[in-house]
Amino acid sequence: MKNSNNNGFILAETLVVTVFVMIMFMFLYRNSLPLVGEYERRKNYDDIETVYAANEIKKLILMDPAFDSWANTVKNDYYKDLSDCSNYSTDDLRIMCGVLKQKLGMDTGSKKDYILLVTNDINRFRLKVKRGEIFNEGGRRAVKDYISYLPSITSHTAGYDQYYLIFSRTEILDIGKQKEEEIVYTKKQVQKFAYLEVNR
Amino acid sequence: MKKLGNRGFTIVEVIVCFVLLMIIVTAMLKVAMSYRTTAQNKEVEEQLSMYKNLLTKDVNKDILERGLESMQRCSSSEGRCVKLNFIDGTFKDFILADVNVFDRNSVQNKYVRYGGIKYPMMKDEIPDVLSEGSRPGDYQSIYISSGDIFDATELNLGIVYTIEFKIEYADLDDDYGIHITTLVKK
Numbered sequence: 001m002k003n004s005n006n007n008g009f010i011l012a013e014t015l016v017v018t019v020f021v022m023i024m025f026m027f028l029y030r031n032s033l034p035l036v037g038e039y040e041r042r043k044n045y046d047d048i049e050t051v052y053a054a055n056e057i058k059k060l061i062l063m064d065p066a067f068d069s070w071a072n073t074v075k076n077d078y079y080k081d082l083s084d085c086s087n088y089s090t091d092d093l094r095i096m097c098g099v100l101k102q103k104l105g106m107d108t109g110s111k112k113d114y115i116l117l118v119t120n121d122i123n124r125f126r127l128k129v130k131r132g133e134i135f136n137e138g139g140r141r142a143v144k145d146y147i148s149y150l151p152s153i154t155s156h157t158a159g160y161d162q163y164y165l166i167f168s169r170t171e172i173l174d175i176g177k178q179k180e181e182e183i184v185y186t187k188k189q190v191q192k193f194a195y196l197e198v199n200r
Numbered sequence: 201m202k203k204l205g206n207r208g209f210t211i212v213e214v215i216v217c218f219v220l221l222m223i224i225v226t227a228m229l230k231v232a233m234s235y236r237t238t239a240q241n242k243e244v245e246e247q248l249s250m251y252k253n254l255l256t257k258d259v260n261k262d263i264l265e266r267g268l269e270s271m272q273r274c275s276s277s278e279g280r281c282v283k284l285n286f287i288d289g290t291f292k293d294f295i296l297a298d299v300n301v302f303d304r305n306s307v308q309n310k311y312v313r314y315g316g317i318k319y320p321m322m323k324d325e326i327p328d329v330l331s332e333g334s335r336p337g338d339y340q341s342i343y344i345s346s347g348d349i350f351d352a353t354e355l356n357l358g359i360v361y362t363i364e365f366k367i368e369y370a371d372l373d374d375d376y377g378i379h380i381t382t383l384v385k386k
Contacts, residue, residue: 048253049379052260056383063357063385092356096383099353099360103381174343176370183370190374 041145050194053104054167057115058198060100061165064088067200074117074163078125079134082115109170109189114143116166117198122150143168146193163198241371248321248367248376255312255319259284259294259363259380262315266290268384271361273350278313282350282363296349296365310344310367312378321367321376343368345377358385 009017061067061082066089073080081087085097106113118125129135129147147166171190176183209217262268267287274283279298285291292315299310310322322342345366353360361384366377 048256052256053379053381055260055264056381059383059385096355096357096360099355100381100383103351103353103360103362105379171375173373173375174368175373176343176368188373
């Protein structure tokens with residue numbers, strides 16, 4: 001009769017396999033965790049409300065007679081920062097910029113919001129950001145992440161005289177969590193971004 | 201012939217095994233239940249975002265395609281009302297239905313009527329075990345901003361119109377209200 005070996009695994013074998021499986025799971029977990037953060041970030045990119053808000057800023061930019069000079073700056077430097085209302089050429093436009101920024105929820109929180117007129121060749125602008133020539137101060141992580149996320153449209157695929165708008169606004173939310181018998185509210189700031197074509 | 205050890209388990213071994221198993225199952229159940237709540241919340245978030253996006257898109261589409269001439273407050277028995285007058289001579293009413301903040305059904309049937317079409321702004325399946333909120337406009341876990349939803353700022357170059365109200369849930373991390381701002385050039 002065949003002598004069957006029914007001893008099973010010894011403790012050391014089981015431990016080795018368990019440790020090996022745990023290392024595998026840890027590796028998987030560590031690699032999949034950034035994807036959750038990525039998803040949370042992308043929820044705030046190009047949502048319908050922010051795209052329409054960017055469209056209102058686009059109207060304002062196109063109203064300014066200085067648009068052509070800004071376009072020249074964009075051709076040379078790959079971007080023009082219009083976040084500050086003092087960039088606009090008349091008092092009326094500056095006032096309108098201030099009102100629009102306030103209504104659209106820009107600079108309402110501690111986060112800095114942006115109105116950037118950029119080249120259609122986003123790769124060149126992206127390179128500038130990557131080299132640290134712009135946004136090299138602290139606290140610019142969110143806008144840098146958004147710029148690296150933007151699709152690459154080069155001058156070969158888009159006309160030379162096309163410009164794009166990078167726009168951000170900040171939403172201040174009241175987040176309620178139940179603690180024992182009552183709901184406790186805390187403020188949360190969410191920065192939302194949109195990217196829009198600008199044509200005269 | 202080899203003697204086989206077929207004695208089986210003792211009662212102590214079986215009990216220890218069951219206790220360990222129960223502890224593991226209980227821990228797993230807790231984790232699974234928390235994921236179930238998260239999944240439910242995500243589904244509700246998706247629905248609410250869909251309603252919000254649909255309404256935002258429809259209003260903005262009318263503003264862009266028909267051209268907005270002006271906006272003004274109007275009166276309606278249903279709730280807070282804003283009238284949108286378009287350049288093509290047509291108009292649409294934007295009505296945020298009023299609710300009785302002490303009546304659950306009233307809150308959960310909250311809607312916006314735009315151009316005669318009803319857009320639901322709430323979801324019945326919201327987990328609603330939370331107690332009454334502390335702010336005005338709160339019902340259980342739901343906060344709806346009270347007061348005026350319309351604003352117009354007249355400037356030299358044009359008028360900036362705003363339709364705005366907040367809808368927030370304690371369980372969900374977003375604002376499902378409407379925020380429409382549009383600039384009408386003079």
